Amino acid sequence: MRIIPSVLLLLTATSSCAAFSGVGFTPSRRTSTSLNMANPEKSVFLTPETAKACIDLAGSPVYAYSLEKLEGFADSCLAFPNEYGLTVRYAMKACPNASLLKYFHSRGIHIDASSGFECRRAMAAGIPAENISLSTQELPEDFAELVKMGVKVNACSASQLERFGKAFEGTGQKVGIRVNPGVGSGGFSASTTAFSKTNVGGPSSSFGIWHELVTDGTIPSIVEKYGLTVERIHTHIGSGSDPEIWQQVASKSLSFCKIWDTVEALNLGGGYKVGRNEGEPTTDLQQIGQPVKDAFKEFAKDTGRELQLEIEPGTYLMAMSGALVSKVQDKVFTTGESGHTFLKLDSGMTDVLRPSLYGAIHPITILPGSGLASDVGSETEDVVVVGHCCESGDLMTPKPGEPEDLAERTLRKAEIGDIVVMDGSGAYCSGMSTKNYNSFPEAPEVLVDKDGKPHLIRKRQELEQIYQNEVDISGVF
Numbered sequence: 001m002r003i004i005p006s007v008l009l010l011l012t013a014t015s016s017c018a019a020f021s022g023v024g025f026t027p028s029r030r031t032s033t034s035l036n037m038a039n040p041e042k043s044v045f046l047t048p049e050t051a052k053a054c055i056d057l058a059g060s061p062v063y064a065y066s067l068e069k070l071e072g073f074a075d076s077c078l079a080f081p082n083e084y085g086l087t088v089r090y091a092m093k094a095c096p097n098a099s100l101l102k103y104f105h106s107r108g109i110h111i112d113a114s115s116g117f118e119c120r121r122a123m124a125a126g127i128p129a130e131n132i133s134l135s136t137q138e139l140p141e142d143f144a145e146l147v148k149m150g151v152k153v154n155a156c157s158a159s160q161l162e163r164f165g166k167a168f169e170g171t172g173q174k175v176g177i178r179v180n181p182g183v184g185s186g187g188f189s190a191s192t193t194a195f196s197k198t199n200v201g202g203p204s205s206s207f208g209i210w211h212e213l214v215t216d217g218t219i220p221s222i223v224e225k226y227g228l229t230v231e232r233i234h235t236h237i238g239s240g241s242d243p244e245i246w247q248q249v250a251s252k253s254l255s256f257c258k259i260w261d262t263v264e265a266l267n268l269g270g271g272y273k274v275g276r277n278e279g280e281p282t283t284d285l286q287q288i289g290q291p292v293k294d295a296f297k298e299f300a301k302d303t304g305r306e307l308q309l310e311i312e313p314g315t316y317l318m319a320m321s322g323a324l325v326s327k328v329q330d331k332v333f334t335t336g337e338s339g340h341t342f343l344k345l346d347s348g349m350t351d352v353l354r355p356s357l358y359g360a361i362h363p364i365t366i367l368p369g370s371g372l373a374s375d376v377g378s379e380t381e382d383v384v385v386v387g388h389c390c391e392s393g394d395l396m397t398p399k400p401g402e403p404e405d406l407a408e409r410t411l412r413k414a415e416i417g418d419i420v421v422m423d424g425s426g427a428y429c430s431g432m433s434t435k436n437y438n439s440f441p442e443a444p445e446v447l448v449d450k451d452g453k454p455h456l457i458r459k460r461q462e463l464e465q466i467y468q469n470e471v472d473i474s475g476v477f
Helices: 048-058 067-078 098-106 116-124 143-149 158-167 211-215 218-226 243-257 285-303 315-321 354-358 463-467
Strands: 062-066 086-091 110-113 132-135 152-155 174-180 229-234 265-267 308-311 322-333 341-345 364-367 380-386 402-406 408-412 419-423 445-448 454-458
Touching: 048 062, 048 322, 048 364, 048 419, 048 445, 048 454, 062 067, 062 315, 067 086, 067 098, 067 315, 098 110, 098 116, 098 454, 110 116, 116 132, 116 143, 132 174, 143 152, 143 158, 152 158, 152 174, 152 229, 158 174, 158 218, 174 211, 174 243, 211 218, 211 243, 229 243, 243 265, 243 285, 285 308, 315 322, 354 402, 364 408
Parallel strands: 062 445, 086 110, 086 308, 110 132, 132 152, 174 229, 229 265, 265 308, 341 380
Antiparallel strands: 062 322, 322 341, 322 419, 364 419, 380 408, 445 454
16 A cells, blocks of 8 residues: 555646645554544435435446435525626536536526636537536647636636737727725635635735735736727636625725726626535625625715626535535544554545545545445444545545544444445535545445435546547657
């Protein structure tokens, strides 16, 4: 087994546009934490019978998404308080399956893309180009073609704006400006200025154009030089952001809209906090939205301009709408003061990376391998849950917020072959996994309808698909 202190050697290409640090775990009873979680007879939306049906259809492990949950969260977003019009954009990086994109499109929800490839992927799923907004760390080579097709681009740096301007000089082409407002907020950090893996605003973040470049005339001069039309201001401060800070940034962002009288919309991003576990708060969109609505009304009173509001939920729509369904494939123990009982899953960081990356805590429910509610037992035990990778950082039960330390979880006593449901896995799991490490195939995905019937929306990857692009160089050595 290869034991390294950092899982990041394999993650360079799998981050959702954020930097992060090393991962491993310390097998010490002194530093682990016992989490006394509830021991429910079903998960958030899966009973033993429906969980077994998902496995029977697609195999294990499998991502399962609930149509009923998707509908409820979409309803909440579409009801976000607004005065002059609302566009909800799904942050597709959260989970980019075409069936999910099509569902959100059917609800009138547009798309927030984070790369040129995501734009193309969304269009391949039938999303109209004009319904796609692109905010990206890497402006694609074909951005001009995407713009001509109808994709809306937010310039995320001064150099991106220069490139955009040179491509459309003198045409009056519309463009958005993404601003780093000077503060950020992420669910794994209380600081508004220090670096955090989930914080994408403030001086420690590379995302967006630093606000001083907007207010000191630098960005307006580039806009004027190329004859561009700024139609949108965009800000986003982090994932799992503090609602109070989010509201403050919303008010500050309106000041940027005053710089150009051509601005028609203010996009406030997403990052709404979602409580995955008991006792964790979920952002009340009505509560945070009302003061923003009032601020838009005040802006209209002062300027005579009625701005449209745009929001970009990803986690809010998907996190609790999805679960990873897998099995216990082994069970081992160590003894002594630092001993633990370990449940080894047939899934892991190849499917849900968040625990290894952030120290994120996901609800875990043990269900009988038979898939029968009548077989649900009541006996519990303290266990550490780990993944199937030959990697020390493949840990499903870290100490909260500390990916380099493990924690025990009090769960229903499990046997080899039992079903394990990891809820809260709808967002940034399938789309942000370390699939193919140890040559494990990409897991399938199913959508569970309102009658509890699963429908296959992505097949399990075949082994040959993992290495099909490799090229034989026989004769070189």
